[in-house]
Amino acid sequence: MxxxxxxxxxxxxxxxxxxxxxxxxxxxxxxxxxxxxxxxxxxxxxxxxxxxxxxxxLINLHTHLELTAINKIILKDKADFIGWILALVELKKGVSKSEINNGIKNGIKEITATGTTTIADITTRNTFSPVSACGESFNAIKNAGLRGTVFLEVINFDHSSADDYWNDTTKIIEMLRKNENDLLSVGIAPHSIYSVSSKLLKIARDYTIKEKMKMSMHVAESMEEKEFVSKNKGSIRDIYHKKFKWDGKRDFKRYLSSIKYIDKNGLLNKDMLTVHCVNLNEEDIRLLKERNTSVVHCPRSNTFIGVGVAPFDRLISNGINVGIGTDSYASNYSLSMWDEMRFAYLLHRKTNNSDIKAEDIIKCGTINGAKALGINNKIGxxxxxxxxxxxxxxxxxxxxxxxxxxxxxxxxxxxxxxxxxxxxxxxxxxxxxxxxx
Ligand SMILES: [Zn+2]
CATH class of the missing domain: 2.30.40.10 (Urease, subunit C, domain 1)
Structure with a gap:
């Protein structure tokens, strides 16, 4: 034809x-x-x-379709990253399994109707919510005929239970991988530095290397994360960890930055999608480039949560592969990549000394996304x-x-x-x- x-x-x-x-x-x-x-x-x-x-x-590099059911942006007068996460955890408790599944379907409808053909979605196993989603979005994405990678979220800061947690997680990964096809694959998404112990992070890293899988992780998103990584103090330790009865004792030292930390742990490589990357220093940018690691830019989510603006122009001018993601309905008002790309363009059109062209942004939403997922020989x-x-x-x-x-x-x-x-x-x-x- x-x-x-x-x-x-x-x-x-x-x-x-x-x-x-x-x-x-x-x-x-x-x-x-x-x-x-x-x-x-x-x-x-x-x-x-x-x-x-x-x-x-278009290629949407960061979604949480399971959160479509929440269908409201958690927005407060005063930007508060930890307050946002805790409010999200509470909201998730009130959502039933059928609401999650309907939300996933609605999200996919919106995604396909707005021209997205590939997504990188994060799916959860039963962690904080009484409802176990267990990779629910995988089958819905497959049935819709979308292309993508579904990343199973890993979240557990208690290093003494890392092995048990991982044993349960691998069962779900293996179950999902049996249903992989030419279009859809499974990846692993350690949630963040402050919610995954160093021990678990290394176990997940070894598994993905052995199994040749992709990884996705929220990295360098907030100042609170930076304070936690570099000083081991602040609201992540005092409020967030207390909430989940994590005693603040951690199995890793202080690092200057989140990027430095994941690099030291061997996670900064071509198979890692570092999501957000709002707080980066020059050394971080150099490392991202050297390790050939892709960055996922989610400008509307960052703005709504109030964590700041990622140094998009410096990433681009340093030759780092940057893709774009909408994130979820908990921090955005649509899953349209057109809305996201338009926002990115207006936000970065003239930053410092560089001019971002519309063509650059559309490349982020197409070929760069394909490169990040390692399928640029097939699409993009x-x-x-x-x-x-x-x-x-x-x-x-x-x-x-x-x-x-x-x-x-x-x-x-x-x-x-x-x-x-x-x-x-x-x-x-x-x-x-x-x-x-
Ligand atoms: Zn996310």
């Missing part, structure tokens, strides 16, 4: 006016000007998206041989820069089609559309 549009935006090369993409068996066979493709592949069915752009599907750009993960988006033509036009003007109802590996997982009433795998 040939899909054509006024503009094809491959990301890896210049845009093609009156372009077309030939898709067979879920893969991109060829792309170029429509006239060329049509004359070369006579007889192939051709669907044209009027006034639209075809571009790679429209190139021959890659899987057909692409979206059709209505053109507004309010701006001569097509990237900026898309970023500033795309609303949810402008997504005409969302396709993963040739399969249409969302469309808004385009006649003749059918999957091509």
């Amino acid at each position: 040939i899909l054509s549009a006024e503009i094809v935006l491959p990301i890896s090369k210049p845009l093609i006016f009156d372009g077309a993409v030939l898709i067979e068996n879920g893969k991109i066979i060829e792309l170029g000007p429509l006239d060329n493709i049509k004359s070369k592949y006579r007889g192939h069915e051709c669907i044209t998206f009027e006034n639209a752009v075809l571009l790679p599907g 750009t429209l190139d021959v041989g890659k899987d057909a993960d692409l979206i059709a988006v209505r053109l507004h033509k309010k701006d001569i820069d097509i990237y900026r036009d898309l970023l500033l003007n795309t609303k949810s109802d402008d997504i005409l089609m969302t396709m993963v590996a040739g399969k249409i997982i969302y469309s808004s009433g385009i006649e003749g559309l059918k999957s091509v795998n």
